[in-house]
Amino acid sequence: MMATMAIPQQKTAIETIDLSVAYNGKPALRGVSLAFPENAVTALIGPSGCGKSTLLRALNRMNDRIPNAEMTGRVLLKGRDIYDRRINLTRLRREVGMVFQxxxxxxxxIFENxxxxxxLHYGLRGRALQEVVEDALRKAALWDEVKDELSKSGLALSGGQQQRLCIARMLAVQPQILLMDEPCSALDPISTQKIEELITELGKQYTVIVVTHNLQQAARISHYTGFLMYGEVVEWGETRQLFERPARAETEDYIHGRFG
Amino acid sequence: MMDTVRSGMARAGGWESLAAQRDARRARTNALLMGAFGAVGLATVLLVLALVAIITYHGAPTLSWEFLTQPPREGMSAGGVGPMIFGSVLLMLGAFLMATPLGVFGGVCLAEYGERSRLMRLMHASVAALAGTPPIVYGLFGLAIFVLKFHFGVSLLAGWCTLTLFCVPSIVLITESALKTVPAALTDGGLALGLSRWQTLWRIALPYALPGILTGVILSLGRAVGEATPVLFTASVYYSTAETTLSWETLRQPVANLPYYLAEGYRQPGVVPERLIWGACLTLILLTLLLNAGAILVRYRMRRRYL
Structure with missing residues (x-):
């Protein structure tokens, strides 16, 4: 078993220990041990099918939904294995929120979203509920755009606004860790820029883990980056170092666009 | 190989001329088939319209406020069909209240657990078979079980139970298919938010599927209200002198209803004048039409809200 790759002098928010996932017997992750630092933005990059989304979805057990997915290894959140049978799935997903592609x-x-x-989680009503909603929408940088039309359908918003609504929806549950699975890949450049600014802002208060296939985006928004290939972590470290002085040849090839 | 193609090409005078032959043939085939589809479609619509037109032509003169509200008089040879409409609506309302929860829960069960369990797949197949079972079978089953075995007698109660059985399979199927149209992304969103499976279903999937479910429920009731055979042996009376009022007693008494009136009335020529039969026929069509219009309205208003 490989030693967990941790960033020195950083508190760990969530970590995987020798995590392997296979779909129908086909391995998607092979023995990944990573410690994600607290209150920072971590990017997961790598070619399509490298297992980065599988890794992300393992962190809030969304892989449970996929039939024939087998998992070995552990995922520790505050020292507790989230795959323990006694774990409360609702509580886990309250603490580890997720935004989709x-x-x-x-x-x-919009309000109801x-x-x-x-x-449902905290039994809030009336004034208290309104405050939480407003706070979440402000944190998601959407409040100013929707404050006068909270009763409008969430689906009437633009794609970028919808994604920020989904972020607000996640924040309103008061999570500590935010998982984002290619949150900008369905958005135009201007919306993408807004979400990126938002991620940078959120990284100050939350542990943010972003899967992206946009390398410039990873370089812009993240403090730490993990590079995955064939279900394994090839390189892991501070984003600047990984992009400017990669330790491994594969990393260098990938970030210079020689494959992937 | 390439040489033959090339020489063929050269003879024919290039790609364009090759394509031109096929283009002409394609245009002909296209015109022919689209024309045929159009003609058959039009014929279907005309057939239905003709049916409604003929019934309207014969039935409309009879239709009046009196006809719709008054009981038959003079040994069924005059008067109206008030009690029959009342009975039909009563039968339908009871079936609606009983069949909707049963059918919706059944559909939820199949949609939620259906894929992985062999038992559920078997149940799906059975329900689908039941939905195609002729209504007379339900009528006889209702007679054997509710009327005789449970001693309900030929009564409104037995009619409700039989019509409920008749409606449940189609409501189960429509609920199941409506729930399967709920995008996985929405369900995932709910679960990722920490909602339980039940909460995701109740708060997100069911509201999304509701317009489709309600439409299905109303259509199935529309079918039930026009069927004579489920209520033939279980709930019907040709003519009851009882007032069209409600009491606990009503439950144990048979009710007059439109389809049964039509069937019996037609079998006794000379007793019930033809114009009354036509009028009742039109009334039944209008009743189902009203239901269908309701279904469309419900779906439209719900869709407009947030989708």
């Missing part, structure tokens, strides 16, 4: 607002009003989580 394609914005997926619920077919209800954000209010659903805190209402």
């Amino acid at each position: 394609k914005p997926n607002p619920f077919p209800m009003s 954000v209010a659903l989580g805190p209402r």
